[in-house]
Amino acid sequence: xxxxxxxxxxxxxxxxxxxxxxxxxxxxxxxxxxxxxxxxxxxxxxxxxxxxxxxxxxxxxxxxxxxxxxxxxxxxxxxxxxxxxxxxxxxxxxxxxxxxxxxxxxxxxxxxxxxxxxxxxxxxxxxxxxxxxxxxxxxxxxxxxxxxxxxxxxxxxxxxxxxxxxxxxxxxxxxxxxxxxxxxxxxxxxxxxxxxxxxxxxxxxxxxxxxxxxxxxxxxxxxxxxxxxxxxxxxxxxxxxxxxxxxxxxxxxxxxxxxxxxxxxxxxxxxxxxxxxxxxxxxxxxxxxxxxxxxxxxxxxxxxxxxxxxxxxxxxxxxxxxxxxxxxxxxxxxxxxxxxxxxxxxxxxxxxxxxxxxxxxxxxxxxxxxxxxxxxxxxxxxxxxxxxxxxxxxxxxxxxxxxxxxxxxxxxxxxxxxxxxxxxxxxxxxxxxxxxxxxxxxxxxxxxxxxxxxxxxxxxxxxxxxxxxxxxxxxxxxxxxxxx
Numbered sequence: 001x002x003x004x005x006x007x008x009x010x011x012x013x014x015x016x017x018x019x020x021x022x023x024x025x026x027x028x029x030x031x032x033x034x035x036x037x038x039x040x041x042x043x044x045x046x047x048x049x050x051x052x053x054x055x056x057x058x059x060x061x062x063x064x065x066x067x068x069x070x071x072x073x074x075x076x077x078x079x080x081x082x083x084x085x086x087x088x089x090x091x092x093x094x095x096x097x098x099x100x101x102x103x104x105x106x107x108x109x110x111x112x113x114x115x116x117x118x119x120x121x122x123x124x125x126x127x128x129x130x131x132x133x134x135x136x137x138x139x140x141x142x143x144x145x146x147x148x149x150x151x152x153x154x155x156x157x158x159x160x161x162x163x164x165x166x167x168x169x170x171x172x173x174x175x176x177x178x179x180x181x182x183x184x185x186x187x188x189x190x191x192x193x194x195x196x197x198x199x200x201x202x203x204x205x206x207x208x209x210x211x212x213x214x215x216x217x218x219x220x221x222x223x224x225x226x227x228x229x230x231x232x233x234x235x236x237x238x239x240x241x242x243x244x245x246x247x248x249x250x251x252x253x254x255x256x257x258x259x260x261x262x263x264x265x266x267x268x269x270x271x272x273x274x275x276x277x278x279x280x281x282x283x284x285x286x287x288x289x290x291x292x293x294x295x296x297x298x299x300x301x302x303x304x305x306x307x308x309x310x311x312x313x314x315x316x317x318x319x320x321x322x323x324x325x326x327x328x329x330x331x332x333x334x335x336x337x338x339x340x341x342x343x344x345x346x347x348x349x350x351x352x353x354x355x356x357x358x359x360x361x362x363x364x365x366x367x368x369x370x371x372x373x374x375x376x377x378x379x380x381x382x383x384x385x386x387x388x389x390x391x392x393x394x395x396x397x398x399x400x401x402x403x404x405x406x407x408x409x410x411x412x413x414x415x416x417x418x419x420x421x422x423x424x425x426x427x428x429x430x431x432x433x434x435x436x437x438x439x440x441x442x443x444x445x446x447x448x449x450x451x452x453x454x455x456x457x458x459x460x461x462x463x464x465x466x467x468x469x470x471x472x473x474x475x476x477x478x479x480x481x482x483x484x
Contacts, residue, residue: 231252
């Protein structure tokens, strides 16, 4: 089967855009692919980098640079613009001014020049615009990869993707890029860690400006790691020296300004709605948002999106300590940043999408991660075990949806979070390794269908290959077609 995939959440620009602050002029997307500030700069993990990742979970290599995506035969990728949050850096600890700088640089592999800029600027929105421009600088520029001429094009609609498909030949390929935004702070909120700074008029003007972009974002991840004055966030940071920075606003609900922002984003008067991605939102914020969809927007078709997440195995945001699948739930990370069964039902009924995050810290429990380890080098065995972590997510969502009488293979896809601050599944290091993941997922899917076919509704009895095709690209492409 074909092994190219559509990723609905990754950060190809995070490292090169950050590195660009080391050079003059800053914020330049280099034509020279040998430069680290080029989005085409290819830096797959070497043996030492893989070893370091195994020991201390640092990901210093690139995962979704355009060259890696070309080698993975990518046709469509949904990228996330992310104005780096100050509060990764703003609180100094242990009396050493540079400690948080060191920790973040190690975890995110950015640059000290970028860190200095983040600490000194006072406008997240301007940073957002600069990263958006970073993509546009090399839009439609040609690079040769493995004897084939590649270009990427930032697209404005599904129709453009179809047009670009017709323009491809055996030696000329196009990677279609769709834009999203991670974090409502991008509209210039949450600048200070202990006080509100947002100007409501400015925030609403910035939202309207984004809605007028030529390449309107497909969706926006409303919350992120720190309080953004729009809604509460879920706990997401495990670096001890940074956890305190996340405490303000954690697990709270949507603010009055947040309601105004959501109403503006979801307004479709001019056909430029930007749907909300609920990843990183607190439990209270998610419950309130779902209530808003059921009341104020109950006559409109608004998809529920979870762009990069995992199941926690529990029943619902109300019955959050109960599980209908105890044997499987013990293999999941039972934290509230992950998603409850009723949320998958809501996603499916809204024609939404669920991206499976390829991050060991999110996708499995300590027991599951321990059982997935190998102690002697064996690539195939490693892939078999790590792919099982992904398959369990696909399978769990399927059984939850089948039980509700819904098509059960229609929302799962890949939302890798590659090049974000993640700890990737060992062996599935970069976009190029998705082909290996696909091969193993087909084996898991075939085995599952063979064993459980009779337990599924008739319309859910599809082949293992068909399941994996949907997970790799089919579901994501259908979502794009419906919403862009």
